[in-house]
Amino acid sequence: MVVLSELLEGSSSSSSTHGHNPSTSGHSSSTHAHRYDVFLSFRGLDTRHSFTNHLYKALIDANIITFLDDEEIETGEALKPELESAIKASRASIIILSKNYATSTWCLDELVLILEQRMISDHIVIPIFYHVEPNHVREQQSSFGDALFKHNQTMDEEMDENKRRQWAQKIDRWNKALTEVANLKGNDVNGRLETQFIEEIVKDIYRRLYVTLQSVRPLLIGMDDSINFITSWLKDGSSHTVDILTISGIGGIGKTCLAKHVYGLYWCEFHRSSYIENITRKCDGKFNGLLDLQEQLYYDISKTRSIRVDDVSIYTSKIENSLASKKVFIVLDDINNLVHLDALLGSKGFHPGSKVIITTKDRWLTESCALLKTNIKPKHLKYFLEGLHETKSRQLLCYHAFMCNYPKAGYEEVLDKLVKYCQGHPLALEILGKSLHNRDVVYWEGFMEGLKKEINSPINNVLRMSFESLPSNNDKDLFKHIACFFVGIDREVSETILEACYINTRSGITNLLDRCLLSIGWNNELMMHQLVQEMGRFEVSQESLNKPWKRSRLWCHKESFRVLKHKKGKGNLIGLSLDMRMLEKEKLGGSFELKTDALSNMDSLMLLQLNYVHMHGSYENFPEEIRWLCMHGFPLKSIPLDLPIDNLVALDMSYSNIESFVGWYSNPQRLEKRQKVDGSCLKEKRLFGSLKILNLSFCEQLHSIGGFDQLPMLERLILRNCIGLCYVCESIGQGVELVLIDLSYCTKLEKLPRSICILKKVKTVLLDGCNLGESQIKNMELDSLEMCTVNTIGINRRTSFSAFVGGIPSDLKSFSMSLPRSLVRLSLANNNLSHETFPMDFSCLSMLKHLYLDENPISSMPNCVRTLPGLEILTMGKCKKLKSIEYPPRTLTELFINPFGMDYIEKVVFDPDMSPLQLSINWSDYASWIDCIPWLYEIQGMVKIQPMVTLEEKVLHSLGWTNFDFHNYRRAGSNSSLEHGIQLFYEFGIFSTKYEEEEMPTWFTNRSVGPINIIYHPIIISKQS
Incomplete structure (x- = not known):
């Protein structure tokens, strides 16, 4: 239920043998030195079978690892070594001061040792006055006085001088310890229901333990905005509604840490609470794993044990009944299966005021859950967690690498490279920081180079879980295609190409977006986090580790070059990418020219990118199955006549030397030559029968384009920055499928073909930078534009x-x-x-x-x-x-x-x-x-901000302000009165005080140091970075 221990990295996994509850999450202890969260000091004669037993059970139910001595009989005078060790291994002690507590020398020795731990460490001490008066403990009166009197009698009866002296020293320590513990802030059970009293104690110890954990390490660097967001969601809710928050994002982005942190802050404000973690792993990795989680959730919210049944639906019914009776706070961590979600939440609804947080890699998972299909639907909010900004990324990396918030001298440059590499991914920053701790700069630089080669890492393993959860091979192939070739390319262009490669992109891209494996950029381009892209490429590399020509896709320019140079490509290759600008060493060596027959055996090749590649030989060697041909910097002045184009869907020859796209089609001799090459009939053959996308952008030598009658399927014509283009043929009117025409910055283009007006499907025309008259624009009447x-x-x-x-x-x-x-x-x-x-x-x-x-x-x-x-x-x-x-x-x-x-x-x-x-x-x-x-x-x-002096007095009273004499206080160095410096910030029904100074004024009597929460509405306001 309550999560303490796992908030700290690298904690010990040992747990108490003294009653650790197996139904709870089983979290480890908080630090290497602490085996227990709480040590219970009590007099068994008074409370073992009543109050202490109930308190111990409540602590265990809250997953607070507690030491309780099972021995009933005290033997010997000295404190048992295991008790002394347990006190020193605990982060806190609860001392139950009952009527006969002081009669036990062991209890008094425990008390002395506990207070010594408080003096030398941050050991927390909570005294409980169980039907005794604090003053009687402080002054050693009543039963405490009687017990100390008997201990003095024992000392007086001792005949051995050394032992009598030891007794005197002990009694002196006991008296001082009783006085000290009575002066501490404690809890008095007198006149209160023990069940409520125990609940308050558990909440109190939890808060104190959690604050200590918070101070140990900055676990959530850079997540202040997200914490504030979720805090506002938790607090900004009616007691008559039920709210569900879905936190989604890629693996390792911080979803679990964030949910765990917020849960730790607010679980105690609800009647019952439960934190169920690693749901996907536990359900998939263990037989009946879902039943185990149902049993845990049912116990957490009902506090009753039921007979184990091997039926998910029966447990769901039990959970539904429990959820309806109490205000609960539930966190379901890492759930990516709808069946698991419905089994844990059911469909009957929750008690009003309940809150549910779900973390998942599938941002749309909860939209289909049974709970949201009921007549009375809970309020549902989705929150997508993104990576850290650069400043926070640097801070997190520095913390793990240098144990401070700034880099050591000399490390700045390589640290910036690592920050850029991680792209704000918290898990990556943490793992790399720990790997580089106490290493010199040379090691850092070598490590950075090694990252480019070694992809099989803990980071990669975390991200692979999203890939493995994809529902079909179609989606996995789509992910690999995008990771290897289409990151940064327009979504619609990518979809057109990949659909021609027998990939279902409509549902596939949606599934990738849902699992946070893909995002859509501002320009509608496909985007991937760099680490996700590397994971996708890693999956492809596993097809053949040492023989890249046996893989299905080649994206590494060096590997592609070697495969083409040595003519090793086979029929298994689907896609290949090579950009010679990325291989300067091969250029300098004079070996960058390749032969076209290197492609002759790649019968299955459909995706081919050869940018700035000089190829010699006949282009008829190119595979006939090619759907996407991208050849930036193509050196020839025209498209080769022997290039197989029957199945070509997208042709991109940007930045090339092509001079005309008209002559090819208007010159009968060239058509006859083409006919001889492929044996086609002149009247029936459509040369580019499948082409949908033609991109000749930045072809500065291109002066004219035509022959659109040979492009019956063309949808996108992109001629951006063709600064020599001055003529577009009237045959463009036969491009009946055209939806986009981009002629932007064709500076010599002064006239548009009149036939462009008859196009029925054109939606986008880009003419920026063209030298067109105003009449040309006004005459362009396109109904579909x-x-x-x-x-x-x-x-x-x-x-x-x-x-x-x-x-x-x-x-x-x-x-x-x-x-x-x-x-x-x-x-x-x-x-x-x-x-x-x-x-x-x-x-x-x-x-x-x-x-x-x-x-x-x-x-x-x-x-x-x-x-x-x-x-x-x-x-x-x-x-x-x-x-x-x-x-x-x-x-x-x-x-x-x-x-x-x-x-x-x-x-x-x-x-x-x-x-x-x-x-x-x-x-x-x-x-x-x-x-x-x-x-x-x-x-x-x-949202509204206004000076406090303008508010009605009753509003100020409701906010706790009682002194309204603002004019008695002025800002230092200013003639303006304080009324301008203090304002109220009103936000969604919440008032807070805004004071624009660097230090809190001295006349604020109640002060505390802690985090400041700026609340903002989770639906209305969103952060744009």
């Missing part, structure tokens, strides 16, 4: 605003009226638009969903924005004069603000009937959320 960029006006957040050239049309109002009615995204960012120059009418944009107004000198949200009936996303980042955002459209789901450069925003007001939206505030330029507060004065109904 969703995105169009022209000069500095853009409809796609993905475009780099800083790269726009030219100015907006002089008549912006008429221009807005001429925009396509099908427009979905519109960006007017960085156009120097004020209220005077802003378009007044957006009535034609009824389908607009995304509007970007960033970096414009507007002071408030323009009125015309309110008229957009379907707007979902509005961004107003870095609008330096922005003062207010009032009543955005009710359909809005996300509002993005970047406060950088702003003085303040006075007010943000939402329509009370709006659905919940996400307010995203980018404070990456600020040290913390509190630093952003000065510019955000009020978000109506959510």
Whole structure:
């Protein structure tokens, strides 16, 4: 149930033989020196079979490892060695001072030793006055006086002078110890129910033990925001509701540590609590493992033992009945199977006020659980845990490597490399830091190089669990494909290519996203954490450790080069990537030229990337199964006629020397040559019958393109930065499948083909930087158009605003009226638009969903924005004069603000009937959320800051303020009164005091040192980094 010991790394695994409860989590002790959490000192004659037994059971139930002496009879005068050892091996002692406690010399010796431990260490001592008065203990009166009198009599009767002297010294120590323990803060059982009294003792000792654990090591470096987030969720809840929080993220990112930490802080505020850890491992690794966990959960929340049954459904029913009767706090750690989740939580619901935290690698797992399909659904919140920022990553690595928060001199450069390598992954930082502890810089540098070769590590093993949990071979193949070749490539492009390779990407990518093995970047590109990508590549390398040509995929440029150079490639290869820019040594050696017949035996090759590779020979040697051919820096002036292209789906020859894509199709002699090469019929053959993506970006020699009648399946035409392009053939009108045309920064392009207007499926046209007249744009009437960029006006957040050239049309109002009615995204960012120059009418944009107004000198949200009936996303980042955002459209789901450069925003007001939206505030330029507060004065109904002097007296009284004479206090060195320095921060119904000084004023009488929690709403506000 309660987790103490595992909060510390490397703790001993030994447990007490004195009644450790096997049904609990079985956590190890807290440090190497401490075998026990608590030592119980008591007089067996008084309490062994009553109070002490009940207290001991409660401590064990709370998973507090407790030593209790089983021996009933005292033998000999000296304290038993095992008792002395147990006291020294315990972190705390509970002393039960009962009527006959002082009659036992052993008890008194235990007391002396316990207090000595308190003096020389941080040993915690909690006295319990069990039906005795503290003053009687302090003054040795009543039964304590009688007991000490008898001990004095024993001393007087001793005939041996040395023994009498020893008795005198002992009695003196006992008297002092009794006085000292009575002066400590203790607990008095008189007049109280013992069950409630014991519960309070357990909570008290737990809090004290937990604080001690907290001070031992900074286990949660960089997680302050996440802790505050979950704390606000725990505290911001009605006693009439049930809340579930799902924490998701890749393995080793800190989900378990975070949940364990929060559980340790708040478990005692609920009637019952349970922490079930490593659920996936325990269920998969042991027969009837799920039944064991059900039994543990049932006991934790009911405190009753039931007869073991080998039926999951019966245990689920028992758990459901227990959950309905008490306010509980449950943490289910590392659960990735829906069957396990339903078996542990059931479907009947919880007692009001209960809280459940679930940690998982599958962020959508809980959406399908039975509990959320009931008529009365619990409130469900999902929290995705990301890696640490660079500063916190450095701090965590330094802590484990140097045992401090900063690097030693001379280590800075290699430390930065390691921090970059780990990309904020806490487990990786911890493991590497410990591996490098007490090592010199040379070792560090060698270790860094070794990381690139040695992938089979503890970090990798943790991440592999997510990979192994993928439900199908399709998903595993998809993950390997992306890890080897498609990280950083547009999602839609990747999906098109991989679908042609017989991979189901629609469900596959969703499964990878759910398990945090994949993410989608701001530009819609596929992204992977570097360690996850290395794990995926490691899986491929296991196919053949020493013979890379026997693997299914080759991504290592050096290995690919050697396989091609020695012509070892076989039919097992599916994908191969080679970029000669990554192999400078081979270039210098003059051996970088390869022959095309090196590919002749790779019959199954579908994914081929040969960037800046010079190949000699006939291109008919290229495999016919190729779906994706990427050849950046292709040296020839035209595409080889003998290149097999029948199955080609994507051709990327960016940065090449190609001069024309027209001559190939318009020259009959070349068509006849092609016919002779493949034996095709001139009238029936479509040369690029399968091609869907053509990318010739940055081909500076390209001057014209045509022959679109030979590209019946083409969906994406990308000609970005073809600065020599001046002609696009009218045959583009035959590209009936085109959905995207990118002609951005084709600076010599002055005219668009008229046939472009007849295209029915085009959704995106990018024309930034083209030398087109305004009439060309207005005449481009495309009913299906969703995105169009022209000069500095853009409809796609993905475009780099800083790269726009030219100015907006002089008549912006008429221009807005001429925009396509099908427009979905519109960006007017960085156009120097004020209220005077802003378009007044957006009535034609009824389908607009995304509007970007960033970096414009507007002071408030323009009125015309309110008229957009379907707007979902509005961004107003870095609008330096922005003062207010009032009543955005009710359909809005996300509002993005970047406060950088702003003085303040006075007010943000939402329509009370709006659905919940996400307010995203980018404070990456600020040290913390509190630093952003000065510019955000009020978000109506959510956040507000106001001087205390303006509040009603009853509000101040309710907050504990009784002194309102603010004018008697002034800031040092300031003429302003204190009323401006003290403000109340109101947030979601919670008031807190904000005082803008470096030190707490002396007139604050109640002080404490501890963490500061800045509460923010878990749904409305999200952190953007």
